[in-house]
Amino acid sequence: MPKIYLSPARHTPDNPCAYSKSCGENKHNDAYLDELEVYLAACGFEYRRNKPLELGGTMQTAVNESNSWGAHLHYISHTNASDGTAKGSRPIVHPTGNGRKWAEIILKHRAKIYPYPMKINERTDLYELNATKAVAIYEEHVFHDNYEDAKWFHENMREYAKHTCMALCEIFSMPFVDPYVILGDVNRDNRLTVSDVIALRNLIMSDSYDEIADMTKDKRLTVADIIALRQTIMGNFPQETILKPPATPKPPANTNPYNKPDTDLKMGSTGEGVKWVQFELQRRGYDIGPSGIDGIFGKYTDQAVRQFQKDNGLAVDGIVGAKTRSKLEEV
Ligand SMILES: [Zn+2]
The missing domain is CATH 1.10.101.10 (PGBD-like superfamily/PGBD)
Incomplete structure (x- = not known):
């Protein structure tokens, strides 16, 4: 499974967010990654995130963890600032490698929802782009010193994360799975949380039908629910795959065209x-x-x-x- 290392802003002190006095660049990037992780998990990515500042998270810890883990993508999550008038999404990549190509795919998906200008910048002087072994993308999602841009980011964070994940699915040739759509179909009575759906997805992917059977018992899911989930995740599959096979295979229904004998038969009998x-x-x-x-x-x-x-x-x-x-x- 593709490994995504998530490296949100870790500024000391945090940069103020124009949308809310109680927010800041570190804070809303972590909030965004909270949303993104749900999608990454639902789609089957592995991911890790840098520690919070309070626990010693810095750019250096991010780079070290990303490199030792062997990430395929080092995803840096920041927001931008200028004079308060600029709006837009401006990811930064190193001129070598796949950074630009992958950032273009991200912006292609982002363009479906994001209303302000977008542009990829190339830089060779950024530590996290230079020191990471993985392909690195340094997001500058929006301008946090512009009220409208920051407001848009806050109000559309889930949709924004979804489109990032759709891009990552395209980059890594993974099927996109929307955990909230699945929940909408199956979670009629709020029986499941997003993490339940993710757990269920992993059980379906690994054909762990005994454990799914337990889940259907606990959560009052029906076989039809599981089939709907499976169809969303993996495409069609037969109902028999979920139902446990009987201990001994049963013959098909009795359609014997011959008349049943009413006398004993043995070697040599005919008719x-x-x-x-x-x-x-x-x-x-x-x-x-x-x-x-x-x-x-x-x-x-x-x-x-x-x-x-x-x-x-x-x-x-x-x-x-x-x-x-x-x-x-x-x-
Ligand atoms: Zn904010």
Whole structure:
């Protein structure tokens, strides 16, 4: 699974946010990554985020963790400032590598929702772009010193995160899964949290149907709910995959075209009654020999009868008596 390292702004002191006095650049970037992580998890990405400032998180800890973890994308999350009049999304990339190409994909998706100008800048003097082994993208999402831009970011954060994740899915060829859409269908009575859906998704992806069965019990999900989830996540799949298979496979419903015998049959018997027995044995998977249903109780039919008797706890005598006939009749 692709690994995304999340490196939000860690300024000391934090930069003020024009939208709210109680906000700041560090704070709203962490809030944005909270939203993004839900999508990343739902889509199957691995992700890690730098520690908060209070726990010693700095640019250096971000770079070190990203490099030692082996991230595929180092995603730096900042907002911009100028003279308070500028608006726009201006990601920064290093001129070498895939940074520009990937940032273009991000902006392509962002353009569907973001109302202000967008532009990719290239720089060679930024520590986090230079020191990271992964492809690095240094987001400057909006201008936090512009009220309208900061307001838009706050009010559209989830949608913004969703479109970032859609871009990451395109970059890494992952199917995009919207956990909130899934919740909308299945979570009629608020039975599931987003983390439940993510857990369920992982169980579906790993075909852990025993654990899903537990979840359906606890959360009152129906099989139809699971199928809907699975279809959203993986495409169509048959209902039988969820339902546990029976301990022993059952034969198809009884459609025996021959008349059931009312006398005992054994090696040497012939006629329609033998055909009835052969039909019953064959539909249960017993080998009745190369000539198939021929109405002749030969050695293959005898062996099949004996095996059937053994498998069903009957006396193994090769004689199709009342008890064996009765057992053969059971679906
Ligand atoms: Zn803010």
